[in-house]
Amino acid sequence: MRLKEILSFHPFANQFSALYDIEINAIKMDSREITNGDMFVCINGFTVDGHDYIEEAIEKGAIIVVAERNVEATVPVIVVEDTVRFLAMAASCFYQYPTSKLSLIGVTGTNGKTTVTYLLENIFKQCGKKTGVIGTIQMKIGEDVYPVDNTTPDALFLQRTIREMIDQEVEQVIMEVSSHALDQGRVYGCDYNTAIFTNLTQDHLDYHDSMDDYLRAKSLLFAQLGNRYDCKAKKFAIINQDDPASKKLIRSTAQSVITYGIDRDAMVMAKSITLTSTGTTFLLCTPDGDTMINSKLIGKFNVSNMLAATAAALSNGIPLEVIKSALETIPGVNGRFELVPHSRSFSVIVDYAHTPDSLENVLTTIQELAKGKVYVVVGCGGDRDRTKRPIMAKIALRYADKAIFTSDNPRTEEPEMILHDMVNGLTPTDGHYQIIVDRRKAIHQAIHQAAKDDIILIAGKGHETYQQIGLVKYHFDDREVAKEALLLKEN
Ligand SMILES: CC(=O)N[C@H]1[C@@H](OP(=O)(O)OP(=O)(O)OC[C@H]2O[C@@H](n3ccc(=O)[nH]c3=O)[C@H](O)[C@@H]2O)O[C@H](CO)[C@@H](O)[C@@H]1O[C@H](C)C(=O)N[C@@H](C)C(=O)N[C@H](CCC(=O)O)C(=O)O
Ligand SMILES: Nc1ncnc2c1ncn2[C@@H]1O[C@H](COP(=O)(O)OP(=O)(O)OP(=O)(O)O)[C@@H](O)[C@H]1O
Numbered sequence: 001m002r003l004k005e006i007l008s009f010h011p012f013a014n015q016f017s018a019l020y021d022i023e024i025n026a027i028k029m030d031s032r033e034i035t036n037g038d039m040f041v042c043i044n045g046f047t048v049d050g051h052d053y054i055e056e057a058i059e060k061g062a063i064i065v066v067a068e069r070n071v072e073a074t075v076p077v078i079v080v081e082d083t084v085r086f087l088a089m090a091a092s093c094f095y096q097y098p099t100s101k102l103s104l105i106g107v108t109g110t111n112g113k114t115t116v117t118y119l120l121e122n123i124f125k126q127c128g129k130k131t132g133v134i135g136t137i138q139m140k141i142g143e144d145v146y147p148v149d150n151t152t153p154d155a156l157f158l159q160r161t162i163r164e165m166i167d168q169e170v171e172q173v174i175m176e177v178s179s180h181a182l183d184q185g186r187v188y189g190c191d192y193n194t195a196i197f198t199n200l201t202q203d204h205l206d207y208h209d210s211m212d213d214y215l216r217a218k219s220l221l222f223a224q225l226g227n228r229y230d231c232k233a234k235k236f237a238i239i240n241q242d243d244p245a246s247k248k249l250i251r252s253t254a255q256s257v258i259t260y261g262i263d264r265d266a267m268v269m270a271k272s273i274t275l276t277s278t279g280t281t282f283l284l285c286t287p288d289g290d291t292m293i294n295s296k297l298i299g300k301f302n303v304s305n306m307l308a309a310t311a312a313a314l315s316n317g318i319p320l321e322v323i324k325s326a327l328e329t330i331p332g333v334n335g336r337f338e339l340v341p342h343s344r345s346f347s348v349i350v351d352y353a354h355t356p357d358s359l360e361n362v363l364t365t366i367q368e369l370a371k372g373k374v375y376v377v378v379g380c381g382g383d384r385d386r387t388k389r390p391i392m393a394k395i396a397l398r399y400a401d402k403a404i405f406t407s408d409n410p411r412t413e414e415p416e417m418i419l420h421d422m423v424n425g426l427t428p429t430d431g432h433y434q435i436i437v438d439r440r441k442a443i444h445q446a447i448h449q450a451a452k453d454d455i456i457l458i459a460g461k462g463h464e465t466y467q468q469i470g471l472v473k474y475h476f477d478d479r480e481v482a483k484e485a486l487l488l489k490e491n
């Protein structure tokens with residue numbers, strides 16, 4: 001694309017008119033990915049400053065550099081105030097504003113984002129629509145899956161991916177939008193037609209200064225929901241009325257608000273909920289009518305997720321019967337309350353709970369279902385919110401009969417120090433626990449001890465198929481390790 005076109009969004013593009021005819025092959029933000037004819041946009045990151053890689057980028061073939069300051073370079077340099085914003089705008093333009101050409105739903109909140117995206121994928125697929133999903137587990141175009149590094153990718157990857165989805169005739173994209181992404185402008189320029197809020201509880205206080213700052217980041221999804229009233233392109237904010245943050249989020253958007261809830265009055269509600277160890281039934285009450293739902297998903301929190309998906313689907317014109325059928329057929333989400341199959345008289349559940357609230361939700365659900373003892377094997381991730389560690393340890397001890405504290409992804413922290421953060425401050429009245437640093441040994445130990453009717457929760461890593469120790473990711477899958485331990489168990 002010609003530079004003139006890429007700069008079409010720039011308010012003072014004329015100053016670069018001498019460069020207008022330069023033909024750009026691709027836009028890149030990483031010097032390591034540059035090939036001949038690319039534009040290199042320098043981002044000053046948390047770890048390194050992209051401006052330090054200009055020479056490398058030029059050596060690899062960059063023909064133009066976009067920077068935040070005057071820099072020495074053998075190719076033309078465009079200086080802008082904010083390269084992050086430039087990157088998002090240029091990428092949207094380069095890929096021909098892909099998000100405005102299909103229907104895009106964004107899901108934010110501390111817990112439940114992945115689950116809601118998969119529920120919605122199922123609903124839209126039932127309608128015969130080709131879907132795209134972007135989130136924690138993977139990126140999906142129809143049935144093809146691709147690995148991802150982040151829950152919400154950077155602006156460049158995102159715009160390119162959605163263009164690819166359009167080329168592959170995807171009509172509906174459902175994506176998770178993390179608070180990091182909102183804060184870092186990864187989703188600038190995304191034209192969502194629906195924004196969903198699941199809930200706000202403690203996480204990521206390593207990144208956000210306070211819960212207020214965390215909420216501010218989340219609220220950007222709603223504040224940035226197109227402030228234009230266009231009957232052909234309606235916008236909806238789907239808000240969890242049960243969450244105390246709902247009022248602030250409702251005030252942050254100028255668009256139609258659709259509330260959902262279990263405990264407080266809302267437009268879409270669940271009533272007469274029955275939770276069992278094999279699923280959940282409830283009366284789904286909506287402005288389009290009421291219907292009984294018989295879902296395989298377990299736990300009250302999943303009813304909330306189903307309400308979020310229902311509210312979004314209804315506002316997008318999906319009939320209630322289709323929603324019912326989709327909610328009733330989805331078998332569960334990879335690594336979320338996933339039962340490890342075996343023929344023993346106790347149960348093993350792998351779940352992605354890695355925040356205080358999700359751990360509490362999953363453990364209270366298990367406690368209600370368990371006839372025997374509840375075991376929990378849990379750790380906390382390294383290079384992440386330290387303040388959630390003791391809270392998660394207390395929750396584990398409050399709801400489980402036996403707690404084994406172990407490593408999650410230690411990343412660059414010492415595993416023993418993470419465990420120290422978890423248990424430091426616990427008192428004997430909080431309960432008894434074991435520390436087994438090696439996660440494999442911890443899982444084996446729990447399974448070795450389990451007896452008839454017990455339930456073992458292996459929390460924190462869910463679908464993950466690796467454990468990151470230092471900078472290296474080793475293959476590790478809680479489900480595989482549990483199966484291995486089950487084979488070794490004698491009684
Ligand atoms: C703290 C954080 O969010 N970091 C994100 C950030 O990385 P960074 O600022 O450290 O990047 P950097 O390494 O300093 O690089 C700066 C620039 O220099 C460039 N560079 C770098 C090296 C080089 O040789 N050449 C070069 O050009 C880089 O491409 C980049 O443009 O920008 C990167 C590109 O967008 C992200 O991949 C990275 O996410 C890291 C991997 C991460 O772990 N993020 C987590 C905290 C995160 O974002 N999590 C949320 C989900 C959370 C949840 O809801 O549970 C997510 O959306 O994934
Ligand atoms: N609505 C909910 N409220 C509270 N906890 C939930 C909810 N939905 C799921 N959980 C719990 O949180 C865990 C993570 O769920 P899910 O992966 O859907 O959330 P997420 O928001 O995508 O998480 P992440 O931020 O890590 O991507 C689940 O394994 C479950 O324990």
Ligand SMILES: N[C@H](CCC[C@H](N)C(=O)O)C(=O)O
Pocket residue numbers: 136151354380381382384408409460461464
């Ligand atoms: N998206 C989350 C995932 C956390 C998963 C948990 N297993 C951990 O490593 O802390 C994060 O990057 O903070």
Ligand SMILES: [Mg+2]
Pocket residue numbers: 113114135136137151176
């Ligand atoms: Mg997720």
